[in-house]
Amino acid sequence: MSIDLKTECRRFVPGHPPQKPGEEFALIADYCRENNFGADYYGAGDLINSFEQKVVGLLGFEAACFMPSGTMAQQIALKVYEGKSNNQNFAIHPTSHLELHEQHAYAHLCNLKSVIVGDKNRPLKALDIENSKTVFSTVITELPARELGGQLPTWKELKAFKKTAKKRGVSLHMDGARLWETGAFYRKSYRKICEGFDSVYVSFYKGVGALTGAMLLGGANFIEESRIWLRRFGGNLFQLHPFVASAARRFDFAIEQMPKYSERTKEVYAVLKNIEGISFCPNPPQVNMFHLYFDAPAEKLTEARNKIAEQNKIWMANSFQTTALENLGSTEIYVGEGLLQIDDDELEKTFLKLVRLAKL
Amino acid sequence: MSIDLKTECRRFVPGHPPQKPGEEFALIADYCRENNFGADYYGAGDLINSFEQKVVGLLGFEAACFMPSGTMAQQIALKVYEGKSNNQNFAIHPTSHLELHEQHAYAHLCNLKSVIVGDKNRPLKALDIENSKTVFSTVITELPARELGGQLPTWKELKAFKKTAKKRGVSLHMDGARLWETGAFYRKSYRKICEGFDSVYVSFYKGVGALTGAMLLGGANFIEESRIWLRRFGGNLFQLHPFVASAARRFDFAIEQMPKYSERTKEVYAVLKNIEGISFCPNPPQVNMFHLYFDAPAEKLTEARNKIAEQNKIWMANSFQTTALENLGSTEIYVGEGLLQIDDDELEKTFLKLVRLAKL
Numbered sequence: 001m002s003i004d005l006k007t008e009c010r011r012f013v014p015g016h017p018p019q020k021p022g023e024e025f026a027l028i029a030d031y032c033r034e035n036n037f038g039a040d041y042y043g044a045g046d047l048i049n050s051f052e053q054k055v056v057g058l059l060g061f062e063a064a065c066f067m068p069s070g071t072m073a074q075q076i077a078l079k080v081y082e083g084k085s086n087n088q089n090f091a092i093h094p095t096s097h098l099e100l101h102e103q104h105a106y107a108h109l110c111n112l113k114s115v116i117v118g119d120k121n122r123p124l125k126a127l128d129i130e131n132s133k134t135v136f137s138t139v140i141t142e143l144p145a146r147e148l149g150g151q152l153p154t155w156k157e158l159k160a161f162k163k164t165a166k167k168r169g170v171s172l173h174m175d176g177a178r179l180w181e182t183g184a185f186y187r188k189s190y191r192k193i194c195e196g197f198d199s200v201y202v203s204f205y206k207g208v209g210a211l212t213g214a215m216l217l218g219g220a221n222f223i224e225e226s227r228i229w230l231r232r233f234g235g236n237l238f239q240l241h242p243f244v245a246s247a248a249r250r251f252d253f254a255i256e257q258m259p260k261y262s263e264r265t266k267e268v269y270a271v272l273k274n275i276e277g278i279s280f281c282p283n284p285p286q287v288n289m290f291h292l293y294f295d296a297p298a299e300k301l302t303e304a305r306n307k308i309a310e311q312n313k314i315w316m317a318n319s320f321q322t323t324a325l326e327n328l329g330s331t332e333i334y335v336g337e338g339l340l341q342i343d344d345d346e347l348e349k350t351f352l353k354l355v356r357l358a359k360l
Numbered sequence: 361m362s363i364d365l366k367t368e369c370r371r372f373v374p375g376h377p378p379q380k381p382g383e384e385f386a387l388i389a390d391y392c393r394e395n396n397f398g399a400d401y402y403g404a405g406d407l408i409n410s411f412e413q414k415v416v417g418l419l420g421f422e423a424a425c426f427m428p429s430g431t432m433a434q435q436i437a438l439k440v441y442e443g444k445s446n447n448q449n450f451a452i453h454p455t456s457h458l459e460l461h462e463q464h465a466y467a468h469l470c471n472l473k474s475v476i477v478g479d480k481n482r483p484l485k486a487l488d489i490e491n492s493k494t495v496f497s498t499v500i501t502e503l504p505a506r507e508l509g510g511q512l513p514t515w516k517e518l519k520a521f522k523k524t525a526k527k528r529g530v531s532l533h534m535d536g537a538r539l540w541e542t543g544a545f546y547r548k549s550y551r552k553i554c555e556g557f558d559s560v561y562v563s564f565y566k567g568v569g570a571l572t573g574a575m576l577l578g579g580a581n582f583i584e585e586s587r588i589w590l591r592r593f594g595g596n597l598f599q600l601h602p603f604v605a606s607a608a609r610r611f612d613f614a615i616e617q618m619p620k621y622s623e624r625t626k627e628v629y630a631v632l633k634n635i636e637g638i639s640f641c642p643n644p645p646q647v648n649m650f651h652l653y654f655d656a657p658a659e660k661l662t663e664a665r666n667k668i669a670e671q672n673k674i675w676m677a678n679s680f681q682t683t684a685l686e687n688l689g690s691t692e693i694y695v696g697e698g699l700l701q702i703d704d705d706e707l708e709k710t711f712l713k714l715v716r717l718a719k720l
Contacts, residue, residue, distance in 0.1 A: 007398070019399070022392030025385045025602065032382030038367070039379070039571075068428055072594025079469075105592030109439075111471060205598045211399075212598045232465030233593055234432025238565045238572045242385065242602035 005306055009315040011346070012338035014331075016209045024211055028245040040241045043227070047241055051248040055215055058255075059179075059200060060191035063223035065216050066244055068235050070177055071102050073201040073216040075110050076229040078138055080222055081171040081198075082112060085137035089113050091129055092140050094120040095147035097175060123153045126164040139165055142175035143182050143193070149281040149291035149332070150178070155186055162196035174200040177214075180207045180255060181287040184262030198222070204247035207261075207288075207336065208254040213243035257337075261288035265335045271348050277355045281330075288335035296358035298322045298329035304357035314342070314350050329358075365666055369675040371706070372698035374691070376569045384571055388605040400601045403587070407601055411608040415575055418615075419539075419560060420551035423583035425576050426604055428595045430537055431462050433561040433576040435470050436589040438498055440582055441531040441558075442472060445497035449473050451489055452500050454480040455507035457535060483513045486524040499525055502535035503542050503553070509641040509651035509692070510538070515546055522556035534560040537574075540567045540615060541647040544622030558582070564607035567621075567648075567696065568614040573603035617697070621648035625695045631704050637715045641690075648695035656718035658682045658689035664717035674702070674710050689718075 006018065031037070037047040043066065052064040067073045074097075078090050090106070092098055094116050098106055106112040115136050118128040124141045141161065144150040153161060165172040174197045182193055194200055199218030204210040216226055230236045265288045272278055277295040294301055298320040305316045315338075317331040333339075339347075366378065391397070397407040403426065412424040427433045434457075438450050450466070452458055454476050458466055466472040475496050478488040484501045501521065504510040513521060525532040534557045542553055554560055559578030564570040576586055590596045625648045632638055637655040654661055658680040665676045675698075677691040693699075699707075 020393075021396050021398045022389040024399075025389035025392060025605070029382040029385035029389060032385060033380075036381050038381045039384075067594075069594040069597055071591070071596075075594065101591075102594075103588050103591045105594070109469060109589075109592045211602060212600075228463050229469075231431070231463045232469045234427075234429040234435065234462075234465070234595065235593075236431075237429055240572075242571060245385070 005309040006315050009309050009313045011314040011342050013314070013316050013333065013342065014318055014338060015334045016337040017341070024246055028242060028249060031245055031249040032241075037241070037245060039239050040244065042236055042238060043240060045241065047248060048244045051244055051251075052215065054251070055202065056217060058190055059194045059202075059217055061194070061200070061217040062220040063218065065223050065226050065230065066240060067214045067216055067230060068212065068237060068240065068243070070097070070175075070201050070203055070214045071105065072230070072233050072235045073214045074098060074140065074173070074175060075105060076226050076233065077173050077199050077201065077216060077218070078106065078112055079110055079229050080225045081138040081173070083225070084171070087135060087137040089115050089134060089136035090138040090140065091115045091117045091132060091136045091170070093118045093124050093142065093145065095145065096140060096142060097146070097177070098140070100147065121148065123148060123151050124161065125153065125157055126160040129161075129168060129170070130164050136170060138171040138173055140173045140175055142177070144178055144287050144289070146178065146289075150181065150285065150287045150289040151282050152182060152185055152286050155188070166196065171198045172196065173198060176200045177203040178206055178287070178289065180258055181261075181289060184259050184288070185286050204243070207258070207334070208247060208250050209336070210247035210250050211243050213240070213247050258288070260340065261335045264288070264339055265290070267344060268335060268339060268347065271344050272351055275348070275351055275355060277359065278351065289333065291330050291332055293323070293328055293330045294355060294358060295327060296329055296355065297327055300358040301329045301331070301354070304354050307357055308350060308353060312350060314346075316350065316354055365669040366675050369669050369673045371674040371702050373674070373676050373693065373702065374678055374698060375694045376697040377701070384606060388602060388609060391605055391609040392601070397601070397605060399599050400604065402596055402598060403600060405601065407608060408604045411604055411611075412575065414611070415562065416577060418550055419554045419562070419577055421554070421560070421577040422580040423578065425583050425586050425590065426600060427574045427576055427590060428572065428597060428600065428603070430457070430535075430561050430563055430574045431465065432590070432593050432595045433574045434458060434500065434533070434535060435465060436586050436593065437533050437559050437561065437576060437578070438466065438472055439470055439589050440585045441498040441533070443585070444531070447495060447497040449475050449494055449496035450498040450500065451475045451477045451492060451496045451530070453478045453484050453502065453505065455505065456500060456502060457506070457537070458500070460507070481508065483508060483511050484521065485513065485517055486520040489528060489530070490524050496530055498531040498533055500533045500535055502537070504538055504647050504649070506538065506649075510541065510645065510647045510649040511642050512542060512545055512646050515548070526556065531558045532556065533558060536560045537563040538566055538647070538649065540618055541649060544619050544648070545646050564603070564611075567618070567694070568607060568610050569696070570607035570610050571603050573600070573607050618648070620700065621695045624648070624699055625650070627704060628695060628699060628707065631708050632711055635708070635711055635715060637719065638711065649693065651690050651692055653683070653688055653690045654715060654718060655687060656689055656715065657687055660718040661689045661691070661714070664714050667717055668710060668713060672710060676710065676714055
């Protein structure tokens, strides 16, 4: 039912407006025709290879490999580093995707062991790895940290972090699923942000809005070995080109939009911060994604969202999460094309309505 | 260069004729529009779930899960069976895909051990597992065996094989990448062929001709646990629907065509068997795929193929393999839409030319 409700909406607060059935396929059909991009063959082909080279150039690594998913890409990075160091341990933040959302694949599948470092309510700091008594092969840091509402370390903290990893002799990998969103905060090039990392994984279906897909970037040898692991994971698909075409077609536009999303985030913050019953994490937002907390239960918020979808054709949130407090629900907002299309008056009015309905 | 040569051809001996850039995307765009199939969300959605149920009905298992690749699907089956039996060993034929084409993922990634059973030049028999002194959790048999030119055990042998696996208490898994091709040989329903197997993996990009994609089928609990492993492998993609739409759109037509391909195989055999310098494996073919051996080196055959592509616009083979004998090259023929479009006269004439050119 809620999916039908969403489909019938005309405005969308989180992310990019959804597409109609088949719409993306028609767009990538034209894209491939116009550019004469035929199917790739097990990861080889003009479309996939040129897109890999494009991202390589932007982020400043030696090589890249397009992969079906980040879950796969990051485990592959860990396996390569494990082989290099002969050490099964890797360090991650307690809210890392690997710890929370991958069914502990690193243990069950990869025979690796996580060393949890840092505080679950703030991004990783140099001290977190400096203080660890356990020796590990790799440390993964997520920029920005999704579960923390898109928080980032300061530039100074990030530099210190890179330095400490290097000093300790561990491989430094970035979970850059949302790396595209960091540029506007740091006011640095992606290349500068990635500098000092041994590898990074980036995603194409979040901010970029593509169908699916990820990329792993690093040194030439690292990527060469990653391709062997990609076969082992069953990720070297017969054809990846639907995902690649969707990502490549959208990429330039998506990167160009990031500063606009960042500006719009500041405006959205200015509108919502004074509404009673709404709190921001972080406060203020650092990038164009953040978490909103409401003085209302998640269930009531869901009902209110559905009512607003019906009455106003505005989709307020994809889901509301429960928290430790019965009367505190939360949601994640990604400031994208959806919020560029809603003006401040309508935004304020609708959030006031959401809060009012959810408290009834 | 050879890819350009293929693109410019008008007739294709192996498989189905290739598509133009973007063509499949335009077709699945229409398919999704017409059926109102929106994107799936991590494997949940009308399109993916209804297609899973369709194949479940055809093959007679309790449940199914669409997956990105067979490499993933089969390792997942093995991990589930390992967990059930607490035994890392599984039995496979020496020419199994897991042994030859997956970078020994079962060992490097899954911490499993293969027990090689049977003779590399004939399909697995009941005796092969009966005679094994090693205890294993699972046995995998491939129907038809690709590396053996699509050979199948007789129906009697297959029944004995199923019985022996059951008696020994091991899980019986079918590598059914080309299961669709077996029906015309056994003259049995797919359901009957699958009967007695605990699980099967099927592919959609080989005979079916879809973009990419696989499915794992088995008991309800088995599939439920497989979905957890799918997350671990990073195969539970944000969206799978390009692959699912491509497979679902083609499926009925592809299954209907299989008897035609089988009939055409008999005709092709009748035409080619008398040409001097060509040998069949198996002889005669059992299904609509087989291997051809030529009394000429692979390199010479490739040159001859290219010349025929240039001069006659007919694509004879995707690749030629070397063999133990310097003067013996081979190729795999899949009798599909390509060979339905070439008449016997042209077929004979062109193969005579290939042999003649390759021997020069």
